[in-house]
Amino acid sequence: MTEIKHLIWTLPLCLLLSNGRFSNYFLHKYPEKRRNVSLSSQAEIGSENIHTLFLNKFFTGNYLDESLKNSVSNRLSDYNRFGADWTSELRYENMNDSLLGKNWGYLAAFKNRIYAEGQFNRYAFDLPFYGNAPFAGNEISTSGTTGFMMMYQQFQLGFVKTWQRPKSQHVFAFGLSYINGNQLYEARIDSNRILTSNDAESVFVQLDGYIYRNDPAYNTFFANNGSGLGLDLQYQFSQNNHILSVQALDIGFISWERPGEYYRIDSSLHYNGIIIDNLFTTDGSEFTQFIDSLNQNYVKKEITNPGFRMLPAILHISYAYQFLDGRILLQTGVDARYSAHYFPSMYVRGIFYPHQRIMIAGSIGYGGFGTLNTGLDLGIDFGKGYTLSIHTRNLEGLVPNTFATGLSAGFKLSRYF
């Protein structure tokens, strides 16, 4: 029986009810310690075609030269995915709680998640970064460009049950979360046409789309703009050196109840220049009046609530096999999301313990918000139950370059006791 228990807790389990690509790498060091408290944070940003050199230059206050813009523009397709996910979590686990019964455990967690995704038409990149002059005489469109960003806080309570057999083990975990819908931004261009005349005498713009934002008065961290529920499920089967795990996380919704601001445009404008009625009496206010008139005549503001939005649920399936008494593990898996813009991400990973207190893992994958990616995980056991691991799924993006299209990083600091 002891051996089986040892088997359960010494394999590098996927984190229970948490991001499946992150593991408990040093659980085997503390077989008798059933409680754990941890702080973790992981962020990723990715796109099919916007490479890391561009992201690095853009987000660090640099000049974006023509060759840099060209290196992105030349690889753009008609529609291009992008996304970002930043989850931070504080959690407590107790895997052998006597109150709940034999082989029951529980966990409690507080999470904050910022999630954004969308897609953009190639001209949604080219127009702001090249201007309209290169397209004079040709009608261009940014139709289909869409994106949203939501931030929510999750208060989770989960339970874990294990069933032990002579040669195998089954673990089932489920968790329920109350979700505080904190911030939501959405933008969508349903239809758009832009035509600049060759002689520069006119610019025609047709636009049907909207931008939504929360009530700015309720935009601080923790502000409640809506509420929701989330369900996390996980099943893990292990036998001998094989481990199979299936996770379904963040199955749920947020009802965004507090009215926010929709700015809708469904108009066309044939712009021939700002009209100065009288050169003798003008004070130059026509320019600001023109901007005001655009707001008044073309932008329709509505105060309403956006209603239900599904959470970006995650489905993660992984299989792992250990060699050499667990000094080497090979893992493969796929994760998918409830998202039109997240391509199912497949990966293989090798986990190696060169020293009993050090873990190094390397991975290669394809999909997600980006494309091909390589990962590196490093873990250190400081002793007395303290461990730290850091990781990236985009090693190729650590040094900004023009072929990698994702950036990610994360850490987990935990203590077993």
Next chain:
Amino acid sequence: MKKTFSHLFFLFAIICIQCSCSLDGTSWDIDGKGPVLQTQFDLSQAIPDPHLQYAADSAIMLNFYDTVYTVDVDSIAYIPDSSYLFNITWTLPNINLQPGVSLPAFPIKIRFGIHERIKLNAARIKSGRLKIKIKSVIPRKINIQYNIPNATYYGIPFSLSETIPAASAGDTIVYSTHLNLKDYYVDLRGPNLNEYNVLYIYLTPTLNENEPALPLSTGQFLFSTENTLEKVNPFYAQGFVVPATDSINSNIIDLGTSRYIRSGILDIDSIRMGITLVNTMGVDMRLKIDKFRSINDATGQQIELTHPIINSFINLQTAQNTYNTTNPVLPYNYTLWLTPQNSNLDQLIENIPDRFRINSIAQINPMGDATADNNFFYTTVPPRFIFHIQAPVKFSVYQVQFIDTLDNPLFEEIEIEKFLSGEFRIIAENKFPLALAANIYTLDDAGLLTDTLFTQSLISPAPVNAANRVTFPLISNLLAPFNEAKIKNITSARRIVIKARFNSVPNLQLLQMYSDYYLKLKILADVKYRITL
């Protein structure tokens, strides 16, 4: 272990660098192309519509008029702030005043206005107040009746009743209030209608019915009153305006033309210029124009008007009082028309004057008391000069140069340094038979020319047909290319100079302007612009 930590810190540093996002300073260049602004000029924008008239064939006639000088009648009707202090003393034999019994009314006389300019017999007050202060030493409660029978508010005489408490021994009771005189009509002729500029107040004290009898002895001081006129301005004044002579030496129109037009020949057809003298006062006036000059400040050239009216008196008869509140005066108007035929008006105009200046004397009520005491005036309708110019807008200009120098106002708000290179193009659609060559020049601190904005700067004149009439416009392109060096010159310029040279074509031929003539300008941009977050 130390090595492990150092590696950890290194890795954290990489993560931190990746997360240290700041968009501040992120920048890139775009190529923008499109229209910036458009405007259309026609003569109705330069000259307000009330001053233009249109003939059947749409030829434009100028009929400009404006009040250019106003006589200051407020100075004639001026009523200074003044206080009048009276001590009331019992001058009759000793008596024992019984409760409820009044003393005889004490008359108090206050003066309105300055009789050197006007002897008022009546006025309606536009604003101001009468401040009343009473200081009593009477050891009884006294009822005071304060009456001004000649100050009426739409027929109702002013009357005020007030009870003043008893003064204790050695003490003084002070009572004060004020009367808002707005809209009061005051008869200033006194009780016997033989005075002027005076208003009588009658103050009647009565011993309160609940007080014991009050012994009064001859020479006993009772109380004092102080009546102060504050900021009193009449709306209407009537009386006798004292004959006076005033000088009027004034610019009656100030164009500042030579500040902008430095040279050239201007020829205007069939112009006539008028000065209308409007007498709105109920008193005769006479005006003698000593000089009327056209002055060009740039050249120093002064052309004096030659016309029979110079040094002759113009009689301005008295206006009629209609007593109508909305239109109270029927003024007497006298218009003097100057034409090329009766004067040297052409010379005055071709001088391209900055201003016209008049030196004259005005005599008010020159006939003395001929109108008795019925002179009047309304301060809201003062006598004035109205200046007219009437002419067909038909002229020729030859090499007329407009120059203006300004402190560099260019583009502070639009951050011109973000324009890196490119070109601004002005499409000018011109239906005037006028050629215009315009440019903008930048000057450095020493006033030296540093750059020129336009490389093509000529707006061609629209061609005229055999009848000297434009039938279709002509389009010209003005180009202002720029690069970083030019932008630097513009942003560092202390001042800019705008120069424009006008020629009517055909040259030196009078050309009539029509209402369908216009100049459309459209500014287009084709620029490289730096966006900075």
